[in-house]
Amino acid sequence: MKLKGLAPAALLLWGAAPAFAHGTAIARPIQQPAEDRELWITLATDSLDEVQATLRASGMAPTTLPRTQNSVSMMKVRESALFRISEMMHERYKRCAGFLAHETEAEATEAMKRAGAPELPYLTAVDYTLDNADTVNALIGDLHEPNVLSTISTLSSYPTRYYKSATGAEAALKLKQIWSDFAASRPDVTVEEFVHTNYNQRSIILTIPGTTKASEVVVLGGHLDSTVGSSGSNPNAPSPGADDDASGIASLTEVIRTALAQDYRPERTVKFMGYAAEEAGLLGSQDIAKKHKSQGINVVGVLQLDMTNFQGTANVDVGLITDYTNVAQNTFLRNIIGTYTGLVIRDTKCNYGCSDHASWHGQGFPASFPFEATFADSNDYIHTASDTLAQSGNNANHALKFSKVAAAYMAELAKGTVQSTVGDIQAPTVALTGPSTAAPLVGPVTLTATASDNVGVTRVDFLVDGAVKGSDTTAPYSFVWDTATVPNGAHTLSVQALDARQNAGTGTPLSVTVNNPSTVAALHPTLKAPACTTVNAKCDSGDLLLGRGTLGPERNAPNTLNSSCADQSSGSFHVDESNDRLVVSTVDGTPFAPGKTVKIEATVWAYASGPSSDKLDLYYAADATAPVWVSLGTLTPTSGRAQTLTKTYTLPSGGALQAVRARFRYQGSAVASACGTGKFDDHDDLVFAVTK
Structure with missing residues (x-):
């Protein structure tokens, strides 16, 4: 918590004094719950002074003096202080979470030591080759923006996905249901809950077993929780988390859907993970990564998707995080992106503990983290009630790019094949039938379409200038478009239809003119x-x-x-x-x-x-x-x-x-x-x- 009218450095002079606001002393005590336990955290030393000052000003002073090694510091704090640290890390350094939480002093000490150590040798040396183009192209060709958008909408519709909230636990189970529905036709695919200690939110893991190299594991993950600055004192504070990180989960979910729909059979085992409690210091992913290390599971590669739907850097599609990631795998990922997607990449850094890849990197597993922008240009609305789809234009076009990156990474690292010719491969036919007038459009206008398919149409999407504005699942297909939501002038209407196999057919676009009276004062x-x-x-x-x-x-x-x-x-x-x-x-x-x-x-x-x-x-x-x-x-x-x-x-x-x-x-x-x-x-x- 900041003091109004004082620079951050001035906070150090106040020690543990009560927070001030607008020039009037107002004590704002933090109620420590009975179960409020002590944890150790490690964080980049460059943020240590400000974290200490923030905690003192909030009445949450660390319970030990910090120790520092390899530009990483460690100290003991109450669990209730984690949300305040997360809030400050985002506001001051744009890090998310920006620290790692540990159950014991020994774990924190080991993490601090590992930060300066060379990368550990892997159980298996991976030959990074690009030779699986047929599988990559089949998977990428079946990825669809409306599906990604739907998952973001579903997850961000929960009031909060904070790891200690009831709706946070419910959201995890909803994700399990979504992934289980995709896996219903594949008895070899499992979807399980990873149960954590001290909080009810589960991590969710979907596993596609490998065919010839099943003992070698490829992990693709993102975190399913969300937070706002007040989460620690009010676990039910609204935190839709549309970008952070419903978007990353949605990008991965679309890869799961097409992989299982196309009967993808990887050579190496593939695990998709939705991590709990990332915002509280990477708690969920640390539990999972440590378990894989302790059990000797041979994880040959990890890809993290945390925030994928906000293109904050002009003319850049992917910000590739280069610190606390694996150099060789990053080169492999650059080659994949360049070969199969043509997306523009720019290297960037996010510092210590900024997302779940750090949990795997800290255990010695090769990890990469492609991000939605350069880190300096990341979404300013995360960790607020305004982290909604509106900040991304109410579409998932940017997040779809990361579905393509993840699908290509999976297919080239896990290898394997798809059975693209199995089942229905015929796309629906669809036509836009209204509006029929050539006159300028004013106010609400009803868009209509006809569609047919050899098996059956499941949804018709209505698009304005390439972005989906509405959908209908029942014939006759229609959508009422409020033309006042776009500027006056020329616009393009189009329509697409999808069947149960997600084959997509598109209709002939229609050019229209909008001429509403001005609504700007x-x-x-x-x-x-x-x-x-x-x-x-x-x-x-x-x-x-x-x-x-x-x-x-x-x-x-x-x-x-x-x-x-x-x-x-x-x-x-x-x-x-x-x-x-x-x-x-x-x-x-x-x-x-x-x-x-x-x-x-x-x-x-x-x-x-x-x-x-x-x-x-x-x-x-x-x-x-x-x-x-x-x-x-x-x-x-x-x-x-x-x-x-x-x-x-x-x-x-x-x-x-x-x-x-x-x-x-x-x-x-x-x-x-x-x-x-x-x-x-x-x-x-x-x-x-x-x-x-």
């Missing part, structure tokens, strides 16, 4: 607030509200009707509170009118170290030219930094222009006047036209 010259003066189904403030008063600075501040309510400018931009955007839209997609249910979406920047102390008060006025504010209640952020809070209400009868107000504050209370005086208060109005 402009500053009203008289009312002095952002306004949409043409009746529509949506009004969006855009970037007019970004900031608070002089912070940002906010354009045209204070952006309240007739400048009637001033903002305060204490603190720092995007460290302290601000309301950055307001969007009002009808729920049914039709124009604003009295009696319509509308949704307010307020994008706020919450104080990272105390988001529950921030409050969003929402109000509406039936006549923006003579406003009488009516309260819609108060919302509380669930995590720090950027997030969107929503509220619905029914439009009243009133003026031709109506308005909503957002007051975002630190502590304090709601006021009937809709105008507060707290020194971190941000007030913003949005005006929109309503049909009389």
Whole structure:
């Protein structure tokens, strides 16, 4: 936890003093549960001072003095402190988790020693050859983005997958079910739970036995848990984890699906793993890697997929992690990617303990970690409630690239063949039948299609500019597309149909023109607030509200009707509170009118170290030219930094222009006047036209 107004270095001066916020001393004790045990952690020494300072400021000081060797340090902490360390590692160093947790001092000491040791010899020296192109191409050719998207959606729909939460345990069992369904036709394939001590979340392992070299094992894994900064104090805090790491699990799941659908028979045994408790110090993968080492299991290669769906680096597809990974296998992986995918690679580093590959590397197994971007450009929204599919454009196009990488890696390291000619190989036929008009499209438009298949159509996907916008599983196939979700101008509609074998057929694309009235507000010259003066189904403030008063600075501040309510400018931009955007839209997609249910979406920047102390008060006025504010209640952020809070209400009868107000504050209370005086208060109005 940080102290408002103090630089990180200043934290060291406060020792174990209570956390401060906004200049007022506020004790925020951490309740230690009765079962709160002590663990040892190892971490890169460059982060040691800041970790110690963060724990002291949070009342979680380490219980031993640190020891350092090979640029790695070790110390003992309470298990309840792990989430705070994880939070700080992400915010300060963009590491995830950035440390390893150990049950004993001996294990931590050994890990610290191994960090500076040369790589251990392998039980089997692997000949890295590229000679299995038929199998690679068959697998890659059967990978489909909608399937990857579906898995991300399923996993990120759980409120949280935090390793000590009930829904985290449920999500692991859901993954087991998904993988078991794929393996139903292969009695030789097993799907099992790996049970861990001290928490209920299981790791999930699917095994495809090898044919001629079964004792040699290839591992492909990713972690299934998720976290936000408040997970340790509130295990149920929303943490969808769409990118971190539902995306990596989804990329691997699609490889499992096509491998089993094509009756893939590897020479070496292949194990797919969904690790529990990665965010708490790689706990799950360490248990598994140590067991493989202690049992003498001959793991000849490990591939880690942790975050695959956010292309943060322009013109780069894969960031290849070069530290704490195997040099020879990394060269092999570069050759695979270049030969079979043509993806652009850039080397990058993520430092000590940044993902589950480190667990295998620490036990002497060759591991590689292809990442979604260079590490410096990774997704800023992970470990927040905003780690959703929306940050990746609501598609899985980038994650699909890593399915291809993983499939090619598996086929070239485990070798083996597929039976591509077994079963149904005929793709469905499909055609887009609507819209039929050549006129510009406005508002919601129904897209329709026909499809047929020799066995049966299981799903029809409707695409706009190459991205799936909706699907239908039952004829007649249709989808209502809100054209207001895309810019005005030319767009391409297309359709694809899939059968149970995931054979995909595509229809002829259709070019259309969208010409919706503008939904982006402009500053009203008289009312002095952002306004949409043409009746529509949506009004969006855009970037007019970004900031608070002089912070940002906010354009045209204070952006309240007739400048009637001033903002305060204490603190720092995007460290302290601000309301950055307001969007009002009808729920049914039709124009604003009295009696319509509308949704307010307020994008706020919450104080990272105390988001529950921030409050969003929402109000509406039936006549923006003579406003009488009516309260819609108060919302509380669930995590720090950027997030969107929503509220619905029914439009009243009133003026031709109506308005909503957002007051975002630190502590304090709601006021009937809709105008507060707290020194971190941000007030913003949005005006929109309503049909009389």
